[in-house]
Amino acid sequence: xxxxxxxxxxxxxxxxxxxxxxxxxxxxxxxxxxxxxxxxxxxxxxxxxxxxxxxxxxxxxxxxxxxxxxxxxxxxxxxxxxxxxxxxxxxxxxxxxxxxxxxxxxxxxxxxxxxxxxxxxxxxxxxxxxxxxxxxxxxxxxxxxxxxxxxxxxxxxxxxxxxxxxxxxxxxxxxxxxxxxxxxxxxxxxxxxxxxxxxxxxxxxxxxxxxxxxxxxxxxxxxxxxxxxxxxxxxxxxxxxxxxxxxxxxxxxxxxxxxxxxxxx
Amino acid sequence: xxxxxxxxxxxxxxxxxxxxxxxxxxxxxxxxxxxxxxxxxxxxxxxxxxxxxxxxxxxxxxxxxxxxxxxxxxxxxxxxxxxxxxxxxxxxxxxxxxxxxxxxxxxxxxxxxxxxxxxxxxxxxxxxxxxxxxxxxxxxxxxxxxxxxxxxxxxxxxxxxxxxxxxxxxxxxxxxxxxxxxxxxxxxxxxxxxxxxxxxxxxxxxxxxxxxxxxxxxxxxxxxxxxxxxxxxxxxxxxxxxxxxxxxxxxxxxxxxxxxxxxxxxxxxxxxxxxxxxxxxxxxxxxxxxxxxxxxxxxxxxxxxxxxxxxxxxxxxxxxxxxxxxxxxxxxxxxxxxxxxxxxxxxxxxxxxxxxxxxxxxxxxxxxxxxxxxxxxxxxxxxxxxxxxxxxxxxxxxxxxxxxxxxxxxxxxxxxxxxxxxxxxxxxxxxxxxxxxxxxxxxxxxxxxxxxxxxxxxxxxxxx
Numbered sequence: 001x002x003x004x005x006x007x008x009x010x011x012x013x014x015x016x017x018x019x020x021x022x023x024x025x026x027x028x029x030x031x032x033x034x035x036x037x038x039x040x041x042x043x044x045x046x047x048x049x050x051x052x053x054x055x056x057x058x059x060x061x062x063x064x065x066x067x068x069x070x071x072x073x074x075x076x077x078x079x080x081x082x083x084x085x086x087x088x089x090x091x092x093x094x095x096x097x098x099x100x101x102x103x104x105x106x107x108x109x110x111x112x113x114x115x116x117x118x119x120x121x122x123x124x125x126x127x128x129x130x131x132x133x134x135x136x137x138x139x140x141x142x143x144x145x146x147x148x149x150x151x152x153x154x155x156x157x158x159x160x161x162x163x164x165x166x167x168x169x170x171x172x173x174x175x176x177x178x179x180x181x182x183x184x185x186x187x188x189x190x191x192x193x194x195x196x197x198x199x200x201x202x203x204x205x206x207x208x209x210x211x212x213x214x215x216x217x218x219x220x221x222x223x224x225x226x227x228x229x230x231x232x233x234x235x236x237x238x239x240x241x242x243x244x245x246x247x248x249x250x251x252x253x254x255x256x257x258x259x260x261x262x263x264x265x
Numbered sequence: 266x267x268x269x270x271x272x273x274x275x276x277x278x279x280x281x282x283x284x285x286x287x288x289x290x291x292x293x294x295x296x297x298x299x300x301x302x303x304x305x306x307x308x309x310x311x312x313x314x315x316x317x318x319x320x321x322x323x324x325x326x327x328x329x330x331x332x333x334x335x336x337x338x339x340x341x342x343x344x345x346x347x348x349x350x351x352x353x354x355x356x357x358x359x360x361x362x363x364x365x366x367x368x369x370x371x372x373x374x375x376x377x378x379x380x381x382x383x384x385x386x387x388x389x390x391x392x393x394x395x396x397x398x399x400x401x402x403x404x405x406x407x408x409x410x411x412x413x414x415x416x417x418x419x420x421x422x423x424x425x426x427x428x429x430x431x432x433x434x435x436x437x438x439x440x441x442x443x444x445x446x447x448x449x450x451x452x453x454x455x456x457x458x459x460x461x462x463x464x465x466x467x468x469x470x471x472x473x474x475x476x477x478x479x480x481x482x483x484x485x486x487x488x489x490x491x492x493x494x495x496x497x498x499x500x501x502x503x504x505x506x507x508x509x510x511x512x513x514x515x516x517x518x519x520x521x522x523x524x525x526x527x528x529x530x531x532x533x534x535x536x537x538x539x540x541x542x543x544x545x546x547x548x549x550x551x552x553x554x555x556x557x558x559x560x561x562x563x564x565x566x567x568x569x570x571x572x573x574x575x576x577x578x579x580x581x582x583x584x585x586x587x588x589x590x591x592x593x594x595x596x597x598x599x600x601x602x603x604x605x606x607x608x609x610x611x612x613x614x615x616x617x618x619x620x621x622x623x624x625x626x627x628x629x630x631x632x633x634x635x636x637x638x639x640x641x642x643x644x645x646x647x648x649x650x651x652x653x654x655x656x657x658x659x660x661x662x663x664x665x666x667x668x669x670x671x672x673x674x675x676x677x678x679x680x681x682x683x684x685x686x687x688x689x690x691x692x693x694x695x696x697x698x699x700x701x702x703x704x705x706x707x708x709x710x711x712x713x714x715x716x717x718x719x720x721x722x723x724x725x726x727x728x729x
Contacts, residue, residue: 001595001596001597001599002599003599153596155679156592156596159593159596159672159675159676159679160596160597160650160672161267161269162267162269162270162672162675163269163651163668163669163671163672163675164269164651164668165269165276165278166650166651170653171650174649174650174653175599175650176599224316227280227281227282227316228281228282230280230281231280231281231282231283231284231287232286232287233286233287233289233290234290236266236287236290236291237290237293241266241279241280241281241291242266242278242279242280245280245314246280246281246314246316248313248314248315248316251316255316259317264282264317265319
């Protein structure tokens, strides 16, 4: 159904990060917000993405924010970098979603919600590390990878899943000994993202805990946050609720804290 | 959201957070419609991967339960929860708890009417006395040995001795149970359990589709365990007479065991005998009598008189059947499946040792049966994607092979539908040795195709 060759060819086709983006990230890395904004201005698609994301209701700005340096200024270094990474991930997303009933709008909304809530979590955990902020950007890549690998096999997958409740990650691991998150890690490497980012996202799969307690804790919060978002009606309808197996035991020790932080009643 | 059906139980498995906002997304109107048409004895919602729910979040499932109860009269409810979730559900619905709650899916299987497990020692506890009794009665009816703990203290003491019990049932609540006639398979006979007053409702309670499927896949002996029948009326009599005539077309036999006629007119017995139904006093009169079993058709299919030949319609569609098998095997193993030889003859299996088989029937515009025979190791390889671990557990391998052949059946259905040929598929059946398979298909002509993937050979046989 899915072969290693197919996975390799998918990874090979991942384009290198555009020059302007690389430069923006490097400048953000050294805290040069104004210079970064100037470079970002030159990439019109990035500019329009930043504008559309920051003006979503979840960011809560009363007036439209349209100037990039203003956007970077409001977001600060960590969140600006995270948002640019979010944009990079969208470059991988398909023009037309087939396996999941998604479109650019719902996908961007999903990214924005994850980002905003990840920020709340990191503040709660007293973590101020821009790489950890950026880690959340890589998480939706797992959905894009699933779509890319399985879209053509939608009938086979449906047939298989009518006989046994297997999630996409398990199918991939059993067929090719590679997980969705291994592929995300490869994307992160190709785009020269910090190593920590890939490790946290691996831990967030819930099936490959890290040896580092700190990364594991972040992985748990990310895993639970992912399923919190995947329980939203539009994402359930998109068919995303069961694309991965929710590891309820894995997150049991942080659930109460998460629930009170997110106001789950 | 779609359910996965296995061994007669359909399970929905939502994940994450269930609240009033998301509930309708989990179950669309089409999903509810599809669920009411499922061929299952029980429909359950697993809460294993639900970390949070409130009453509103469960409402859509309650709506589903009501609809299914009304239409299909089968058992519905929730399963796979911890004590916190159990208490919450009981608190939310304490006045209107008309669905069931099974602590685990395995516990639910003990109550399903097509129960596979039998004769298990089961420790039962519920703080509600009437529930304790209801659970024990249901389990006893299902052929198990329930042991009731009368108090929590007794339960805690008893459950310490884990080895004494096959299952421990607690935090379980039986709402309205399904009224389907319980079915079990013993060897090559199918036993239906009927009880109390039999009237016009028997046609709703009896799973006629399952019965017809069983005839299609080669069962020839059907026994009605009627020890607990008090009486029957003329509608039930008609039902059984019709059942007997349709069985006669397949040269199958229907027997009643333990039926008393003190409250049922004796003339009913004569009518039923005229229709071809046989009466025996004890179950063992049949099951322990090998000669009789053979005569009744349970131990060999060689006495099937109406052997049906392969017809043109089936042969014309042969490539579809082979394709379905090849595509499924390729999907499951990522290896290229190759067709090696095609012959029309009786099923020939040269080396019977260590081989297992699985079959699935189809009926509708055309009918027949597909059989796959694998060496055990190869079956394991073919099922690797479904099993996911290295195992020598024969029961698990056979179970998985049934899932595999079910997928083949599903593919056959889709491929034939492309040609506007509509078929339904039966439940899969597995055989842990070749001899038990040959009992069903011996002397039946069919198309035998030798197939291989990664040089691992297996056999495909299509017959009617």
